[in-house]
Amino acid sequence: MYSEAYCMAVKGIDGCMIRVEADVSDGLPAFSLVGFLSSELKEARERVRIAMKNSGFRLPPKRITVNLSPADIRKDGTGYDLAIAVSVLTAFGFIPQDSIRKYAFIGELSLEGRIQGICGVLPQVYTAYENGITHCFVSQDNAEEAGVVQDIQIIAVSDLAELVSVLQNNTVSQKKYNPHGQGAEETFQELDFSDVNGQKMVRRAVEVAVAGxxxxxxxxxxxxxxxMIAKRVPxxxxxxxxxxxxxISKIYSVAGLLSKELPFVKKRPFRDPHHTVTQPALLGGGRYPKPGEVSLASGGVLFLDELAEFHRQTxxxxxxxxxxxxxxxxRIDGTYRYPARCQLIAATNPCPCGYYPNRKKCNCTSVQIKNYLGKISQPILERMDICIETLPLDYQDFCEEKTICNENSAQMQQRIQKAQTIQSERYQKMSVFHNAQLLPSMIDTYCKMDTTAQIYVEDIFHKMEFSARVYHKILKVARTIADLDGKEMIEKEHLVEAVFYRTADLKYWGNEL
Structure with a gap:
């Protein structure tokens, strides 16, 4: 007898439908799994067989063949167990085939038949919804996460026997899971820029950086x-x-970072890996590919503190x-793509002791300083749109009158939101969303300058010997500054500020850009 059930595979952060076909025929008793399977999925044969036995289902000695289709997509993980068990039980007649045609089954089976949670449930449920699945069975542990997708009915079950009982008695509608909402609200207090004293130039640079x-x-x-400043950027x-x-929630789901308490990401992420982080941890990968820090920061901030302490190759x-x-x-079995649309913010000391160019405190030699800053390569410096110097604070910066007047995050966010709205309207028919994403071919169209600005930028280009990449980044930053001012054309004052944001790297790394 033939039957089929449905589950999903995850590749990157996207899913694809998997049809689990089961055939029961006469012959020597056997249980075969086929369909380009990983080692842990091949072991599902024993998990499923023993789970069905311990759940009270006595199967006659038959030849069982289970195929996971399409066979050209590699399947790994343990989330296929439940669909395999349902398909086999349906083939033996324990479950009516008509009752599961629009259902999907996600979960790992323990040997006693309990349904256990897995990683990556959110993209799987979303894929099921996109492919017309009306009901999705998941474990109790994954119910909150799966419930984020509101246009599909989630049925949370604790074990295989309960699931079969629901399908046999057609009580699916009575078991519909009602999620508590799209994720719990994070309760931590948002850090505010009103705590930052002094550093007016840095605050302005941060505002320009976030706006574009x-x-x-x-x-x-x-x-x-x-x-302190970087942590307040989100x-x-x-x-x-x-x-x-x-x-972002899909990325965190695949990485196994969602939980019952936080099944959905609502706040912009802030990731600050230690400088000893490895390349796979930063970029993603591993034996079983997972998103790295740059992907976990997508939509938010990737903060690299003590940038010169990182390994240059990293x-x-x-x-x-x-x-x-x-x-x-x-990998040998395919390519996994993870989003990495994060805003990179980095911080570094100017020398090993940190106090250069203040020679009253700094005793580092010129060779030590050069070697220290040399860990940051010129190609990475060129990808920094803004480089700003943070100066030591004076006592006056902590005076009560000044601290009371410190601008808070809400005021800065309001101006940034206005500038990004301008960008959204400007690029609504394009593949870019912010000024920093402009391609070289778009510069002439969207970074128009008045006559004075054109004369200035031509003069400064020859004097400072900028590369083409740095030149384009200056124009993009100037475009953002003009948006913050509500100006359609880039004016000279906008370019002057944008060029100023390239002087700190020239000061410390020399005129090598």
Whole structure:
């Protein structure tokens, strides 16, 4: 007898439908699984067989063949167990075939028949909805996460016997799971820019960087507020829409970072990996590919503190993701693509002790300083749209009158939201969303300058010997500054500010760009 059930496979953060076909025939008793399977999926044969036995289903000695189709897609993980068990039980007549035609089954089976949670449920349920599935059976552990997709009915079951009983008695409608909402609200207090004293130039640079999604590098002595400022950046970024929340939640689901308490990501992520992070951890990959820090920060901030302490090769792997907005992880069984549309913010000291060029405190030799800063390659520096110097604070910066007047995050966010709305309207028919994403072919169209600005930028290009990439980044930053001012054309004052944001890297790394 033949039967089929449905489940999903995850490749990157997207899913694809898998049809689990079971055939029961006469012959020597056997249980075969086919369909380009990984080692843990091949072991599902024993898990499913024993789980069915311990759930009270006595199967006659028959030849059982289960095929996971399409056979050219590699299947790995343990989330196929439930669909395999349902398909086999349907083939033996325990479950009516007509009752599961529009159902999907996701879960791992324990030997006693309990249904256990797995990673990556959210993209699987979303794929099921896109393919016309009306009901999805999941474990109790994954119910909150699966319930985020509101246009498909989620049925949470605890074990195989309960699932079969629901299907046999046609009580699916009575078992419909009612999620508590699209994820619990994070209860942590948002860090506010009103806590930051002084550093007016840095605050302005951060505002410009966030408004256009430009990469930012801060260089300065210890205690000047670099880390403090970076941690407050998510609080001035505009709120995410549902599509952004869904994409980020898919990434976190595949990485196994969602939970019952937080089944859906609503806040922009902030990731700050330690400088000892490895290339696969930063970029993604591993034996079983998983998204890395650059993907987990997608839609938010990737903060690399003490940038000069990172291994140079580790930093350099970010070149392609910063340009393309995604990461391709290639393995022998296929290529996995993860989003990497994050805003890179980096901070570094100017020398090993951190106090250069203050020679009263800094005793580092010129060779030590050069070797220290040399860990940051020129190609990475060129991908930093804005490089700003953080200066040591004076006592006056902490005076009560000044701290009371500190601008808060809500005020900054309001201006940033206005500038990004201008960009959304400008690029609504394009494949870009922010100024930082403009392609070279789009520069002439969207970065129009008045006559004074054209004369200035031509003069400064020859004097400072910018590369083509840096030149284009200056124009993009100037476009963002003009948007913050509500100006249609880029004016000279906008270009002057944009060029100023390239002077700190020239000061510390020399005129090698």
């Amino acid at each position: 999604r430009h990469n930012l590098l801060m260089i300065g002595p210890p205690g000047s507020g670099k880390t 609080g001035i970024m505009p709120q995410m829409d549902f599509e952004e929340q869904m994409e 930093i350099d792997v970010l070149r392609q993701p910063l340009e393309d907005g995604f990461v391709n992880v290639t």
